Amino acid sequence: MAFASPVVDGHHARVSEAAITDSIVVEAPIDVVWSVITEPAVVPVLDPRLTLVSTTGAAGTSGSGYVLRMSRGSQTLDMTYAVVEATPKTSLSLTVRMGRREPSMQSASLEPHPYGVVLTWTTRMPVPWGLAALGRRFMRREMGEWLNAIAAEAERRA
Numbered sequence: 360m361a362f363a364s365p366v367v368d369g370h371h372a373r374v375s376e377a378a379i380t381d382s383i384v385v386e387a388p389i390d391v392v393w394s395v396i397t398e399p400a401v402v403p404v405l406d407p408r409l410t411l412v413s414t415t416g417a418a419g420t421s422g423s424g425y426v427l428r429m430s431r432g433s434q435t436l437d438m439t440y441a442v443v444e445a446t447p448k449t450s451l452s453l454t455v456r457m458g459r460r461e462p463s464m465q466s467a468s469l470e471p472h473p474y475g476v477v478l479t480w481t482t483r484m485p486v487p488w489g490l491a492a493l494g495r496r497f498m499r500r501e502m503g504e505w506l507n508a509i510a511a512e513a514e515r516r517a
Contacts, residue, residue, distance in 0.1 A: 374461065377494030378483040383506040386475040387517035393448045395513045396467055396478070399425035399440075405508040412437065421445050461485040475517075480506060 385392050395401055397419025403409050409427045416423030424441040436457055444452040449469060454462040463484035470477045480502065486494040 374485045375488045375491045376483055377486045377491045377498060378481065379495055379498045379502055380479060380481040381499075381502045381506060382477055382479040383510050384472050384474055384476070385478050385510045385513050387510075387513035389448050389469055389471065389476045391516050392469055392476045392478060392509070392513045393419065395509055395516065396451060397445070399427075401512065402427055404512060405505065409438075416442075419445050419447065419451065476513075478506065478509065 395405075399411055399414050399418060402425075403411055408429050408431070410430065412426040412428050414423070414425040419442070421442055421444055423445075424439065427438045427440065429436045429438065439456040441454045441456075442451065443454055444450070450467065452464070452466045454464055456462045463482060465483075466481045468479045470479075482498055482502065484494065484498070
């Protein structure tokens, strides 16, 4: 997905992309890992900064979605997740809109592994031109916490 150049104060802002992919071996059955990554109600368990606001459609299916609210002090940010494509127990692609910003893309793939499942997660987000390296550093920290939380919850459920 190419990111459009948004118009800011009447000028086209130059936009770059920060992308990161990481994997983790989850010691749980694939159906358990799939339910953890597709059930919107699980997200606040994985990241306590988030609250589930609403859902649409059947979880983990193309066309479904949900809204999460992130709170930090008195500030809140709503994030709208839309499932673009879902192949049960195999792959998931989502767009994530935060306010009026260009949407980011997230995708996950699951592959059998002798000890459970290899979960690979990719996040691609638009960032102001020249800030891709900073964006990747932030995303790398968040990605590690996210994958570890998914693994812990799936292993707890297994």
